[in-house]
Amino acid sequence: MKTDKNKAASGLVMHGMDESPRGKLLSAAARLFRDQGFDRTTVRDIAREVGLQSGSLFHHFATKEEILHAVMVEVIRFNTHRLQEAIQGIDCPRAKLVALVRNELQFIVGDTREAMTVLVYEWRCLSPENQKATLALRAEYEAIWLDVLEELAAKGLIAEQPFILRRLITGMTSWTNAWFDQAGDLTLDELTDIIVKRIC
Amino acid sequence: MKTDKNKAASGLVMHGMDESPRGKLLSAAARLFRDQGFDRTTVRDIAREVGLQSGSLFHHFATKEEILHAVMVEVIRFNTHRLQEAIQGIDCPRAKLVALVRNELQFIVGDTREAMTVLVYEWRCLSPENQKATLALRAEYEAIWLDVLEELAAKGLIAEQPFILRRLITGMTSWTNAWFDQAGDLTLDELTDIIVKRIC
Amino acid sequence: MKTDKNKAASGLVMHGMDESPRGKLLSAAARLFRDQGFDRTTVRDIAREVGLQSGSLFHHFATKEEILHAVMVEVIRFNTHRLQEAIQGIDCPRAKLVALVRNELQFIVGDTREAMTVLVYEWRCLSPENQKATLALRAEYEAIWLDVLEELAAKGLIAEQPFILRRLITGMTSWTNAWFDQAGDLTLDELTDIIVKRIC
Amino acid sequence: MKTDKNKAASGLVMHGMDESPRGKLLSAAARLFRDQGFDRTTVRDIAREVGLQSGSLFHHFATKEEILHAVMVEVIRFNTHRLQEAIQGIDCPRAKLVALVRNELQFIVGDTREAMTVLVYEWRCLSPENQKATLALRAEYEAIWLDVLEELAAKGLIAEQPFILRRLITGMTSWTNAWFDQAGDLTLDELTDIIVKRIC
DNA sequence: AATGAATGAGCGTTCATTCAT
DNA sequence: GATGAATGAACGCTCATTCAT
Numbered sequence: 033m034k035t036d037k038n039k040a041a042s043g044l045v046m047h048g049m050d051e052s053p054r055g056k057l058l059s060a061a062a063r064l065f066r067d068q069g070f071d072r073t074t075v076r077d078i079a080r081e082v083g084l085q086s087g088s089l090f091h092h093f094a095t096k097e098e099i100l101h102a103v104m105v106e107v108i109r110f111n112t113h114r115l116q117e118a119i120q121g122i123d124c125p126r127a128k129l130v131a132l133v134r135n136e137l138q139f140i141v142g143d144t145r146e147a148m149t150v151l152v153y154e155w156r157c158l159s160p161e162n163q164k165a166t167l168a169l170r171a172e173y174e175a176i177w178l179d180v181l182e183e184l185a186a187k188g189l190i191a192e193q194p195f196i197l198r199r200l201i202t203g204m205t206s207w208t209n210a211w212f213d214q215a216g217d218l219t220l221d222e223l224t225d226i227i228v229k230r231i232c
Numbered sequence: 233m234k235t236d237k238n239k240a241a242s243g244l245v246m247h248g249m250d251e252s253p254r255g256k257l258l259s260a261a262a263r264l265f266r267d268q269g270f271d272r273t274t275v276r277d278i279a280r281e282v283g284l285q286s287g288s289l290f291h292h293f294a295t296k297e298e299i300l301h302a303v304m305v306e307v308i309r310f311n312t313h314r315l316q317e318a319i320q321g322i323d324c325p326r327a328k329l330v331a332l333v334r335n336e337l338q339f340i341v342g343d344t345r346e347a348m349t350v351l352v353y354e355w356r357c358l359s360p361e362n363q364k365a366t367l368a369l370r371a372e373y374e375a376i377w378l379d380v381l382e383e384l385a386a387k388g389l390i391a392e393q394p395f396i397l398r399r400l401i402t403g404m405t406s407w408t409n410a411w412f413d414q415a416g417d418l419t420l421d422e423l424t425d426i427i428v429k430r431i432c
Numbered sequence: 433m434k435t436d437k438n439k440a441a442s443g444l445v446m447h448g449m450d451e452s453p454r455g456k457l458l459s460a461a462a463r464l465f466r467d468q469g470f471d472r473t474t475v476r477d478i479a480r481e482v483g484l485q486s487g488s489l490f491h492h493f494a495t496k497e498e499i500l501h502a503v504m505v506e507v508i509r510f511n512t513h514r515l516q517e518a519i520q521g522i523d524c525p526r527a528k529l530v531a532l533v534r535n536e537l538q539f540i541v542g543d544t545r546e547a548m549t550v551l552v553y554e555w556r557c558l559s560p561e562n563q564k565a566t567l568a569l570r571a572e573y574e575a576i577w578l579d580v581l582e583e584l585a586a587k588g589l590i591a592e593q594p595f596i597l598r599r600l601i602t603g604m605t606s607w608t609n610a611w612f613d614q615a616g617d618l619t620l621d622e623l624t625d626i627i628v629k630r631i632c
Numbered sequence: 633m634k635t636d637k638n639k640a641a642s643g644l645v646m647h648g649m650d651e652s653p654r655g656k657l658l659s660a661a662a663r664l665f666r667d668q669g670f671d672r673t674t675v676r677d678i679a680r681e682v683g684l685q686s687g688s689l690f691h692h693f694a695t696k697e698e699i700l701h702a703v704m705v706e707v708i709r710f711n712t713h714r715l716q717e718a719i720q721g722i723d724c725p726r727a728k729l730v731a732l733v734r735n736e737l738q739f740i741v742g743d744t745r746e747a748m749t750v751l752v753y754e755w756r757c758l759s760p761e762n763q764k765a766t767l768a769l770r771a772e773y774e775a776i777w778l779d780v781l782e783e784l785a786a787k788g789l790i791a792e793q794p795f796i797l798r799r800l801i802t803g804m805t806s807w808t809n810a811w812f813d814q815a816g817d818l819t820l821d822e823l824t825d826i827i828v829k830r831i832c
Numbered sequence: 833a834a835t836g837a838a839t840g841a842g843c844g845t846t847c848a849t850t851c852a853t
Numbered sequence: 854g855a856t857g858a859a860t861g862a863a864c865g866c867t868c869a870t871t872c873a874t
Contacts, residue, residue, distance in 0.1 A: 053833095069356055070854060071271035076868060087871075088834050153353060156269055192426055196418070200430065204400045211399050218396070223393030226392055230400065230430040253858090275844060287846075288859050294846065453837090459636070469756055471671035475865060487867075488838050496865065553753060556669055592826055600804045600812050600830065607803030618796070625790055629798065630830040675848060687850075688855050694847060 046144060047108040051123045052094055057082050062103045062146040070100055070150070070157040096168070097172060101162045107147035109168045115176050125183040126232060132180060134224040136205045141212045149209050174198070189232045197231055204230070245345065249308040254292055256340055257282050261347040262303045270300055270357040300354060301362045307347035308369040311339045317378050325383040326432060334424040336405045340414045341420070351407050374398070378403070389432045397431055404430070443558055446544065448506040454492055457482050462503045470550070470557040471498055501562045501632060508569040508586040511539045512583045515576050525583040526632060532580060534624040535603045541620070549609050572597070589599035589632045604630070643832070646744060648706040654692055662703045662746040668701055670757040689771070700754060701762045705769060707747035711739045711802045712773045719776070720748050725783040726832060732780060734824040736805045749809050774798070791830045799829055806832070 049062075050053045061082035064073040075096050079086040093099045118131045140148045158166060181194035190197060204227050212223065249255045249262075260281035264273040275296050279286040289374065293299045318331045340348045358366060381394035390397060404427055449455045449462075460481035464473040475496050479486040493499045518531045540548045558566060581594035590597060604627050612623065638714045649655045649662075662683035664673040679686040686754050718731045740748045758766060781794035790797060802825055811821065 071269065071273065072356075074867085085835055086869085087836060089868070094870095157272075167850055173429070191429070196426060197421075199407065199411050200404045202429070203403035205403070206407065207399065207403030223396075226396065226398070230392075274842085276842095284858095285860055286844085287861065290845065291858055294845095443856095469671065471669065472757075474863080484837095484867085485839055487840065489868065492835060556672075568702050580710065592827070593755070596823075599807065600827070602801035603807030604800045604806070605803070606868095607799065607806065621798075626796060629801070674846085685856055686848085687857060690849070691854055694849095 034194060046106060046110045048102070048110070049147075053082070056097070057089070058090060058103050059146075061094060061099045062107075062150055062198070065100065065103065065154055066149045067100060068148040068156040095211075096194070097157065097159060097162065098132045100150070100157055101166065104151050104158070104166050105146050105169060107139075107144050108166065108173055109150060111144060111148075112176070115173065119176070119180065126189065126228075128180045129184065129231065130228050132177060133201065133205065133227050134220065136201075137160075137208060137212075137220050137224060137227075140205055140209050141214060141228060145209060148206075150204055177201075184232055201227065201231065205209075236327070246310045247308060248345075249310075251312060253381040256290055257289070258299070259304050259346075260307060261299045263349055264306075265300060265303065265354055266349045267348040272295075273346060290419050293325050295357060297357065297362065298390055300350070300357055301366065303347050304358070304366050307339075307344050307351060308366065308373055310374070311335075312346075312369070312373045314339070315373065319376070319380065325380060325387060326389065326428075328380045329384065329431065330424060330428050332377060333401065333405065333427050334393070334420065336401075337408060337412075337420050337424060337427075338404055341414055345409060349408075352406055352409075363405075391432075402429065403428065446506060448502070449547075453482070453560050458490070458493055458503050459501070461499045462507075462550055465500060465503065465554055466546040466549045470496075470554040475549075479567050497557065497559060497562065500550070500557055501566065503547050504551050504558070504566050505569060507539075508542050508552060508566065508573060511535075511544060511548075512569070512573045512576070514539070514575065517581065519576070521629065525580060525587060526589065526628075528580045529584065529631065530624060532577060533605065534620065536601075537608060537612075537620050537624060537627075540605055540606045540609050542612055545609060548603075548606075552609075577601075583625055584632055585621060591632075601627065601631065636675065642787075646706060646710045648676070649747075655680070656702050657692060658699070658706060659690070660704050660709075661699045662750055665700060665703065666749045669752040673676040685688050695731070697757065697759060697762065700750070700757055701766065703747050704751050704758070704766050707739075707744050707751060708766065708769045708773055710782075711744060711748075712769070714739070714775070715773065715823055716775050719780065725780060725787060726789065726828075728780045729784065729831065730824060732777060733805065733827050734820065736801075737808060737812075737820050737824060737827075740805055742815055744819065745818075746811060748806075752806055778806075782830055791832075801827065 046055075048060045057078065061073070061078050064077050064081065068077070076086045078099065089099075093102065099211050115132065115135055118135045119128045122128050122131060138146075155163070157161075175220050177198050178194055181190065181197055184190045185194050208223070212218070214220075244305050246255075249258045255415065257278065260279050261273070264277055264281065268277070274286075275289050276286045278299070279289050289296075289299070313331065315335055318335045319328045322331060339345075355363070377398050380396055381390065383398055384390045393411050408423070412418070414420075443548050446455075449458045451537065457478065459475070461478050464477055468477070474486075475489050476486045478499070479489050489496075489499070494552065515532065515535055518535045519528045522528050522531060539545075555563070577592055577598050581590065581597055586591045608623070612618070614620075634749050638821045646655075649658045649673070661678050664677050664681065665823070668677070676686045677691050678699065679689050689699075693702065706799065715732065715735055722728050722731060732756075739745075755763070778794055781790065781797055784790045785794050797815045808823070815819075
């Protein structure tokens with residue numbers, strides 16, 4: 033069982049995924065969903081992780097899917113907030129881009145890595161209604177990105193349309209969950225630089 | 233130039249996924265696995281799709297997982313072969329890179345899109361043994377990429393280490409399954425160009 | 433003297449097969465396994481017999497085979513205990529033999545007849561691991577018999593080797609499940625006498 | 633895979649279980665039924681043993697159960713015939729008893745051991761109709777035994793009622809399938825003597 | 833809130849049997 | 854006779870969810 037050094041290191045606590053019963057439950061669920069997939073994770077698995085009987089979970093969440101939904105909502109909200117803060121007070125648009133890339137990488141390989149992976153891989157396990165609701169939240173997150181990219185475009189600093197570049201960036205950053213090793217030689221700052229150089 | 237009749241255009245038929253009972257079964261399974269996920273696709277779903285009773289599937293495959301494995305093996309073999317042919321006779325390394333990117337995009341959004349998506353998203357539904365066997369096949373596919381990227385590196389045409397660039401490319405190309413629309417304005421050739429420009 | 437209320441007569445209740453849910457389940461299973469065979473008894477049969485849905489059985493036993501195993505373990509333990517008590521305080525070795533035969537017959541045609549039949553006829557339905565574990569318990573039961581037969585041999589009261597006589601006795605007693613009728617003319621005491629006379 | 637030395641040694645060929653396709657099929661089935669039980673033996677198991685596809689068995693037998701029935705009918709007929717021949721020309725009733733015991737033991741541990749075991753252990757896998765038909769054949773076999781035992785009783789040579797002694801003998805002989813080792817120290821003649829001494 | 837036995841629909845898989853070739 | 858793909862009912866088992874305590 034790995035100990036999450038990232039949370040401790042960052043000093044941050046994900047709102048809604050803190051030390052409360054609900055928060056511990058969501059953290060455990062996020063890890064299990066990432067490791068085993070939503071469908072292969074039983075409510076008993078989750079209950080065991082938080083020291084409950086399976087039936088007791090349903091005092092906190094009406095359905096198993098609602099747990100998945102909560103994991104996704106919390107991580108999007110938390111990271112949207114962090115992303116906004118990250119570019120607060122920065123004027124240079126390229127510096128903003130660096131901040132965005134650096135943060136998104138941190139979200140994906142750092143403290144929220146389990147939930148971020150779940151967000152990508154377990155998307156279709158959400159009901160259509162929950163997909164729609166979650167998509168609205170993701171749109172807020174994406175709006176931050178597009179604002180910055182459009183600022184760069186307005187200044188003639190990027191060669192392609194912002195929405196295409198954003199999609200290429202999304203591919204590059206999200207795929208890091210499959211290969212990037214925080215203990216390896218490549219640092220997140222170096223990787224950030226490499227990715228940003230592909231954009232402008 | 234849009235090609236929405238990829239199979240006809242290429243003149244190729246994916247070996248093992250042709251009009252034989254087995255081939256039709258694998259095609260149907262690939263689509264269902266992509267649309268619903270492996271765990272949410274029942275053998276009765278697959279059977280219905282090919283006009284069989286559920287028990288009859290097991291004359292073709294010993295287990296449901298073996299169907300998934302076959303989908304993955306077929307698509308890797310088929311695309312590895314196509315990738316090799318795509319760079320056959322090309323001397324210029326950058327032209328080779330263009331061919332690789334153009335082909336991989338085609339694999340992901342074109343005729344083998346269902347199976348390629350399954351390859352990424354249903355990986356953990358394979359047993360460890362089948363993961364190992366499939367990984368060996370993927371290594372052959374990746375070797376083609378690394379050869380070309382190392383050739384570019386040897387000539388000083390790329391600024392980063394080949395293995396890192398390959399990972400960024402993988403992210404960019406594989407994510408296209410989530411957004412690229414073959415009927416949209418952006419052609420595959422244009423997208424190829426955009427991606428290649430990020431590399432060299 | 434016929435005893436058709438064996439349980440009441442003995443004043444004992446088979447440990448683990450009492451009125452608890454588990455006990456009722458094991459009793460029902462033993463009867464079904466004897467009547468239909470293990471393989472032809474479905475978990476739905478057993479569940480129906482105890483007023484449960486089939487899935488609910490698996491709160492009590494992890495597998496159907498575990499039910500069979502439990503039936504066998506309980507009956508061996510129970511009868512081993514009863515056999516030991518039966519010769520407690522008897523000095524005369526021939527009287528001990530009478531007690532052993534009388535009790536074994538009682539086990540086979542009396543209160544534990546279903547489980548005893550299952551023990552013989554469904555042996556191969558146990559997994560090798562469970563066979564091994566059960567065999568160890570049977571060895572304790574057999575040790576009681578061999579002790580008495582060796583005592584008789586030491587006193588020159590029997591003409592054949594103890595282990596051969598034990599096998600002949602086992603054949604004679606276990607076969608009674610196929611023909612002996614507790615409501616018939618022949619009493620268990622008479623049958624005991626007939627069998628013991630074949631030994632010494 | 634054990635080679636049946638008994639058949640070769642005895643020079644006998646069980647009628648209906650000879651080298652014909654049907655005979656080989658019944659021999660294979662008898663062995664499989666004994667080793668795995670009727671329910672756990674698939675028609676594919678049987679077909680494989682005789683080099684056929686499973687569907688082809690049904691040109692020889694209408695149902696799997698009919699194969700079991702045939703195994704039982706053949707072995708009863710064959711052994712009934714052998715038992716009759718065994719006492720042909722013997723005058724002394726005790727000598728007849730010796731011949732019966734010696735032969736029955738041979739049936740159970742010798743050339744027909746597989747089928748004889750099946751007869752005891754797979755009885756309930758027969759349909760009621762086939763049980764009835766088979767029982768009629770067993771009655772012929774038992775009649776030979778009872779004739780001899782009644783002859784002994786008429787001469788005052790046995791102390792118990794013939795039908796009870798027959799049941800004790802049945803138990804003793806049939807149980808030998810569970811323990812007697814033809815390669816062991818105890819010979820069949822010695823065992824015959826031991827059993828006969830228990831009777832008269 | 834928590835328990836844990838129970839539910840019941842549904843799963844992957846098996847296999848005797850059929851039948852067109 | 855033999856084949857082997859197909860059938861389809863049934864199996865053991867799983868698990869999200871419920872609810873009396």
